[in-house]
Amino acid sequence: MRVFLACLLLWSSNAALGVVETYEFSDPNYELRYHQLVDELRCPKCQNQTISDSDAPIAKDLRRRLYEELEAGASDQEIVQGMVLRYGEFVRYKPAKTGVTLWLWLAPWFFLALGLIAWGVMARRKTATERPLSTRAREISALLEDSE
Amino acid sequence: MIPEYGLFALIMTFVTAIALTVVPMWGSWRGHSATMSSARPLAIVMFAFCLLSFLCLTYLFLTDDFSVVVVASNSNSLLPDFYKFSAVWGNHEGSMLLWVLVLAGWTLAVAIFSADLPKILLARVLSIMGIISVGFVGFSLLTSNPFARHLPSTPMDGSDLNPLLQDPGLIIHPPLLYMGYVGFSVAFAFAIAALMGGRLDAAWARWSRPWTNVAWGFLTLGIMLGSWWAYYELGWGGWWFWDPVENASFMPWLAGTALVHSLAVTEKRGVFKSWTVLLAIATFSLSLLGAFLVRSGVLTSVHAFATDPERGLYILVFLLIVVGGSLLLFALRAPAVNSEIRYSWLSRETLLLFNNVVFLVATLTILFGTLFPLLMDALGQGKYSVGPPYFNAVFIPLMALLVPAMGIGPFTRWRADSGARWTRPLMYSAVVSLLMALILPLLGGAMNVWVSLAVLLAVWIVLGLVTDIAIKRGNSGTWLSVLRRQTPSYWGMVIAHLGFAMTIISVVVVTQWNMEKDLRMVPGDTVTFGDYQFQFEGVEKVRGSNYDADEATFSAFYQSRLIAELKPQKRRYFASGQIMTEAAIDAGFTRDLYVALGEPLGADDAWSVRLHYKPLVRWMWIGATLIGFGAFITAFDKRYRRTRSVKELAPGVSHA
Amino acid sequence: MPRLWLFLPLLGFAVLAVLLFRGLSLDPTDIPSALVDQPMPAFESTLLGSGQRVTQEEFTGKPRLLNVWGTWCPTCIAEHPYLMDLAASGVIISGLNYKDEDELALSWLARLGDPYDMVIKDPEGDIGLNLGVYGAPETYVIDASGIIRYRHVGEVNSRVWNGALGQTYRALAAP
Numbered sequence: 001m002r003v004f005l006a007c008l009l010l011w012s013s014n015a016a017l018g019v020v021e022t023y024e025f026s027d028p029n030y031e032l033r034y035h036q037l038v039d040e041l042r043c044p045k046c047q048n049q050t051i052s053d054s055d056a057p058i059a060k061d062l063r064r065r066l067y068e069e070l071e072a073g074a075s076d077q078e079i080v081q082g083m084v085l086r087y088g089e090f091v092r093y094k095p096a097k098t099g100v101t102l103w104l105w106l107a108p109w110f111f112l113a114l115g116l117i118a119w120g121v122m123a124r125r126k127t128a129t130e131r132p133l134s135t136r137a138r139e140i141s142a143l144l145e146d147s148e
Numbered sequence: 149m150i151p152e153y154g155l156f157a158l159i160m161t162f163v164t165a166i167a168l169t170v171v172p173m174w175g176s177w178r179g180h181s182a183t184m185s186s187a188r189p190l191a192i193v194m195f196a197f198c199l200l201s202f203l204c205l206t207y208l209f210l211t212d213d214f215s216v217v218v219v220a221s222n223s224n225s226l227l228p229d230f231y232k233f234s235a236v237w238g239n240h241e242g243s244m245l246l247w248v249l250v251l252a253g254w255t256l257a258v259a260i261f262s263a264d265l266p267k268i269l270l271a272r273v274l275s276i277m278g279i280i281s282v283g284f285v286g287f288s289l290l291t292s293n294p295f296a297r298h299l300p301s302t303p304m305d306g307s308d309l310n311p312l313l314q315d316p317g318l319i320i321h322p323p324l325l326y327m328g329y330v331g332f333s334v335a336f337a338f339a340i341a342a343l344m345g346g347r348l349d350a351a352w353a354r355w356s357r358p359w360t361n362v363a364w365g366f367l368t369l370g371i372m373l374g375s376w377w378a379y380y381e382l383g384w385g386g387w388w389f390w391d392p393v394e395n396a397s398f399m400p401w402l403a404g405t406a407l408v409h410s411l412a413v414t415e416k417r418g419v420f421k422s423w424t425v426l427l428a429i430a431t432f433s434l435s436l437l438g439a440f441l442v443r444s445g446v447l448t449s450v451h452a453f454a455t456d457p458e459r460g461l462y463i464l465v466f467l468l469i470v471v472g473g474s475l476l477l478f479a480l481r482a483p484a485v486n487s488e489i490r491y492s493w494l495s496r497e498t499l500l501l502f503n504n505v506v507f508l509v510a511t512l513t514i515l516f517g518t519l520f521p522l523l524m525d526a527l528g529q530g531k532y533s534v535g536p537p538y539f540n541a542v543f544i545p546l547m548a549l550l551v552p553a554m555g556i557g558p559f560t561r562w563r564a565d566s567g568a569r570w571t572r573p574l575m576y577s578a579v580v581s582l583l584m585a586l587i588l589p590l591l592g593g594a595m596n597v598w599v600s601l602a603v604l605l606a607v608w609i610v611l612g613l614v615t616d617i618a619i620k621r622g623n624s625g626t627w628l629s630v631l632r633r634q635t636p637s638y639w640g641m642v643i644a645h646l647g648f649a650m651t652i653i654s655v656v657v658v659t660q661w662n663m664e665k666d667l668r669m670v671p672g673d674t675v676t677f678g679d680y681q682f683q684f685e686g687v688e689k690v691r692g693s694n695y696d697a698d699e700a701t702f703s704a705f706y707q708s709r710l711i712a713e714l715k716p717q718k719r720r721y722f723a724s725g726q727i728m729t730e731a732a733i734d735a736g737f738t739r740d741l742y743v744a745l746g747e748p749l750g751a752d753d754a755w756s757v758r759l760h761y762k763p764l765v766r767w768m769w770i771g772a773t774l775i776g777f778g779a780f781i782t783a784f785d786k787r788y789r790r791t792r793s794v795k796e797l798a799p800g801v802s803h804a
Numbered sequence: 805m806p807r808l809w810l811f812l813p814l815l816g817f818a819v820l821a822v823l824l825f826r827g828l829s830l831d832p833t834d835i836p837s838a839l840v841d842q843p844m845p846a847f848e849s850t851l852l853g854s855g856q857r858v859t860q861e862e863f864t865g866k867p868r869l870l871n872v873w874g875t876w877c878p879t880c881i882a883e884h885p886y887l888m889d890l891a892a893s894g895v896i897i898s899g900l901n902y903k904d905e906d907e908l909a910l911s912w913l914a915r916l917g918d919p920y921d922m923v924i925k926d927p928e929g930d931i932g933l934n935l936g937v938y939g940a941p942e943t944y945v946i947d948a949s950g951i952i953r954y955r956h957v958g959e960v961n962s963r964v965w966n967g968a969l970g971q972t973y974r975a976l977a978a979p
Contacts, residue, residue, distance in 0.1 A: 020746025020756040022668040035664070042533050044835060044938040048391055048448045050535075053384050057903065058938040061929050086845075086936040088838035093535025095520075100529055104520055108513040108542040115505040123498050126419075126491050142561070426813060433817075446827040457828045464824055472821070475814040482810055519823065526826040531835050 019055050023067045030070045037066060037079060040094045044087050151216050154204030155295040157197045161248065162285040164194040168255075168278030172271035184271035191252075191259035191274050194281065198252040202236075202245055205294050209236050215302040218242055218294050224308035224723045226694040234318040235309045240443060240453035241294035243322060247439075248284050250326040254334055255281065258359070265355060272341035273334075280333050283466045291459045308723035311695070317377030325370030325397060329435040331363025332400060335407065336432035339425045340474055343481045348425060353415035356428070358783040360411055361640070364404045365779030371397050372772035383729040383744040385664065385760045387768065390539040393451035395518045396438030399511050403431040406507035408779070413500050417562055419489050420497075422482045423504060429478060433471040434511070439463060446522060492564040499557045503550065510546045514539065547652070551605040554645060555612035559619050573618060577611035592661060592763065593678075602656035606649040613642050640782030647774025654767035663761040670752045677761040680741065681705040682714075687745075687753060695719040697730070700755065702743050704734055716745045739763045837936055837944070837955035844950045845934040852901055852909055852923035862922070863950040867976035868896040870944040871920070871960075872932060874904040875912045877940040883959040884916050890965070891919030895973065899923035902932045902940055945972045 025031040035052075041062065043054040051059040051066070062083070069079050083091050095101035168190040175183025205218075209232045214220040222239045223232055237246040255277040262270050288294065338356040342348050374397070379387040388394065407427040414424045440446070443453055444460025491497040517534045524532045555577065559570060567574075585604035589596050621630045663677045671686040685701040697719040704712040714732035721728065734741040739762060746756030839845070844860045851858050863870075871887060873880040891897050899920035901909045904927065913923075926932055935944070936955075945954040954972040956964060964970070 020666045020744065020758045022666055022746070022749075022756045040535075040537050042535065044936075047450045047452070048389075049450060053382075056939075057929075061933055065933055084838070086838055086934060087938070088531055088835060088936075090531040090533050090835050093533050094537035095532060095534055100524065101520075101532065104517065104534065104538065105542075107516050108509070108546070111509045111512045111516075112546070115509045119501055119505045123493060123501060126489075126497070422810070430813070440824065444824075444828060446824065446830070446832065448832045460828050464821065464828065467824075468821055471817055472814065475817055479807070479810040479814050519820075521832065522827045522830070523823060525830050525832065526823055531832075 021063055026071060033076060034070055038063060041083060042091050042093050044091055150204050150207055151295040151297055154201045157201035161194055161197040161201060162289060164190060164197060165278050165281040165285055168194055169275055169282055173275040176268045176271045184267050187271045187274040188259045191255045195252040195256040198249050202249045205242060205245060206236050214306050215297050215299060217296045217298055220298055220303045220306045222309050224306040227309055228693055231309055231314050237322050238309055238313045238318055241292045244288045244292050245294050247326050248288060250330045251281050254330055258334055269341055272344055273337045276337040276340050277333055287462055291462055311721045311726050311728045315381055321370060321373045321377055324366050324373060328363055328367025328370050329400060331366055332404060332432045332435050334359040335428040339428035343477050348421045348483060350415050350418045353411050357411050357415055358788045361408055361779045361782045364408050365776040367401050367404060368772055369776040371401060372769050376769045380731060380733055383731045385742055390536050391449050391451060392447040392518050393442050393449045395514050396441045399514055400431050400434040400438060402507050402511040403427060403434050406504045407431050409500050409503050413497055417497060425482060426478060429474045436467050440467060494565045494567060496557060496560045496562045499553045499560055502553050506546055506550045510543060513542050548605060551608060555608040558612055559616035573615040577615055580611060581607040596660050598656050598660050602652050606653045609645055609649040613645060635785050637782045637785040640778040644775045644778030647771040647778060650767045650771030654764045654771060657764045658762050661763050665759050667757060668749055668754055669757045670754045675759055679707050680761060682759055695721045700745055704741050714743045716743045718745045735766060737766060740765045839936055839952045842952055844946060844952060847931045849924050852925050858924055863946050865948060866896060867947045868898055870898050870900060870946055872900045872902045872937050872940050872942040874902045874940050875908045879959050880941045883941055886961050887919040888917045896921055900926050902926050903929045947976045
């Protein structure tokens with residue numbers, strides 16, 4: 001079993017080769033959007049790669065489809081939605097800002113808020129009974145710091 | 149017979165590890181000195197057996213013993229010798245053995261370099277490292293035996309090492325990473341021992357610090373190497389993908405950064421004790437979690453080893469015992485009563501507390517993002533992916549948040565400071581930073597708000613360090629005399645912070661200003677990137693030791709002057725038949741030129757080609773290397789050296 | 805700080821451990837079709853062999869399996885005998901010849917047998933792309949109104965047929 005899995009990995013990692021696609025775009029803007037989108041869409045078959053990096057046939061097809069839809073004038077939103085319709089949310093590396101993945105986008109703010117509140121509370125407690133230092137004490141403190 | 153010797157040595161490692169866990173710990177509870185003293189010799193013996201086992205496995209690889217399963221699956225007779233050596237850890241079973249060896253090595257190091265540690269503390273620390281060894285050696289023996297054999301049918305030759313791993317990077321990246329991951333077990337062991345003994349004080353922090361800094365330094369270098377290796381090996385010009393396995397190494401690093409700073413505070417001021425202990429537990433727990441994520445198959449990754457839920461279960465149970473146990477101990481024994489030591493709002497303590505908070509928020513964010521797909525799947529909500537667009541968007545602002553504090557931290561006093569002391573130098577810093585932010589980007593070509601921001605932050609950090617020296621100099625003394633007076637601890641901090649500033653600049657500049665073109669070229673074609681030109685000369689067949697390849701030649705010109713010849717290859721490895729791209733890079737301090745071959749396009753000898761111009765990309769890895777070395781330098785500070793000289797000078801004085 | 809706060813990390817870890825344990829029995833590579841309970845996507849193509857024009861309308865009338873295959877796919881050869889058995893036992897199987905060539909496909913079927921009531925040509929893979937196919941073999945269950953009910957990725961064998969794939973089909977074919 002392990003040998004089989006190892007072979008599977010050997011085969012599937014074949015896909016990590018840095019693929020070069022030579023599409024001609026009618027508009028340089030399309031090319032920019034292509035490069036951006038191709039890094040945001042996931043290859044459905046591979047072990048965690050964008051359709052840009054993967055050599056798998058499905059990745060090649062998806063790149064071609066992306067190129068065709070850009071040339072046909074679809075917006076980024078429409079293109080991504082089309083992919084999601086066929087392959088599910090799995091295919092986006094940039095999670096939607098709506099639905100359940102909204103929690104994902106809000107989470108860092110939530111953690112940061114918690115962190116800042118905790119910081120404030122802890123620092124406040126420590127500064128609560130502050131006795132002002134005498135000048136002499138301050139000088140000594142400064143000398144001690146200098147030796148670091 | 150060698151595989152059996154190796155297995156026997158591994159079993160003996162296991163037995164010794166059990167002894168190391170049980171005997172000194174028992175001795176520490178009974179106060180029995182002789183038993184506690186057994187810790188050091190046991191650690192030495194454990195290391196010896198472990199080394200023997202590892203050497204056996206190495207021998208098997210180097211002599212092409214294909215009757216052993218891991219050798220047959222990961223090596224080949226045509227493989228060059230140094231890759232046969234690194235193939236030892238280029239697979240799950242072998243890498244676990246490397247992990248165990250590194251753990252035994254750190255245990256030995258602690259045993260040897262801790263003469264001035266109280267005996268009871270040393271006994272407990274080594275005992276805890278022993279129990280971790282028991283867990284990992286047990287894992288090897290029960291689920292991942294590297295010495296399993298293919299008898300009676302031995303293959304004629306091996307399946308070869310994955311071509312992506314046939315690279316010097318494999319020789320150093322995993323060992324450095326493991327030195328880091330496993331090194332945090334020392335901080336962990338000190339924390340647990342301190343909780344057990346009820347002695348959580350500045351002395352404990354002083355003992356932990358050099359070990360922790362060095363481990364953190366190794367992890368920094370390991371991650372840096374991984375990033376650099378991916379860049380030049382994989383052919384896509386990227387250096388970080390926020391892949392679950394990459395995140396598994398990054399999370400301990402982030403928690404470790406918080407730990408390194410927190411230990412500084414606990415050592416100098418005796419505060420943050422609970423924080424520091426919790427961070428020590430958290431950092432090592434994240435290392436263990438990383439091992440779980442990488443080897444259990446729970447998350448998909450290009451880096452994952454052959455994964456197996458059975459192995460995952462073992463590691464999970466181990467996690468429950470070690471992490472659960474340590475967090476329970478923390479909840480029961482950590483000081484619930486605050487120390488009476490106070491500090492004001494404007495103090496280094498507050499700033500470092502802020503540092504802790506930001507790094508913890510970053511760790512939690514990345515943890516949540518990495519586990520989100522698993523969470524959704526477990527809740528039956530479907531399959532989701534979380535990738536670089538998300539992580540970049542949330543991580544970078546957090547780091548930016550840190551920098552203002554970094555600029556004033558070095559010269560802010562402990563306990564209490566008044567802004568009046570440094571408002572003037574600070575204003576100079578602010579003005580100069582702003583000016584640099586507005587002017588320097590123009591050097592690169594055009595104005596760019598992100599690059600400006602990055603310059604602002606980086607210069608702010610640098611000027612903070614300069615201001616510190618200026619304040620130390622005061623009105624008298626020369627710059628040189630002030631610099632000479634500073635300790636390794638201080639220099640380590642300066643170098644590490646400078647490295648961080650370099651990394652910020654590099655990441656932003658490369659992301660904003662890199663130029664990339666994928667196109668079809670025939671021999672004779674040229675492409676222009678600003679002042680650089682690439683000319684495609686042609687392709688020819690070449691042969692390596694275990695592959696043959698199409699090698700292209702590109703001439704690179706800078707303002708019409710020939711500066712480099714780049715030779716990218718498309719290789720086919722004999723043993724596996726795998727095809728691999730080998731990019732050609734002209735590395736430079738200010739920029740990299742990068743060429744990779746795609747596919748032959750049929751007529752006219754045409755090939756699809758990818759060309760990159762990457763400004764300042766090296767600064768990222770140079771910066772990270774500085775961070776690592778900064779960490780190493782701090783360990784040389786004389787306050788961590790043995791105090792024997794004091795004892796000799798003043799006999800009869802007992803040392804605390 | 806009160807002792808209770810110190811239990812928070814332990815609690816957090818406990819939640820994490822439960823999640824990880826649950827994760828051990830999940831397969832992150834198993835991606836269900838996004839088109840379950842959606843109608844078969846519109847397409848226009850021709851049949852292999854007869855060259856007759858065909859659209860998604862063909863998929864109404866009775867429940868069937870749609871098997872995506874290609875001569876380049878080794879697993880398709882492995883599952884083929886089982887498909888022959890299923891067809892012989894009355895299961896209706898239509899084929900989608902994915903990214904393949906006519907002559908190769910026809911000679912392959914002639915050599916190994918033809919379990920399909922019809923084979924739709926998809927040489928460029930466009931129909932497959934609209935279906936959410938990412939590799940062969942894949943087998944879809946489509947009901948009598950042309951709605952996709954289930955997708956199985958990989959080889960169809962007796963274990964799979966006793967599992968969700970077969971159960972879905974049998975539930976539709978029964979009444």
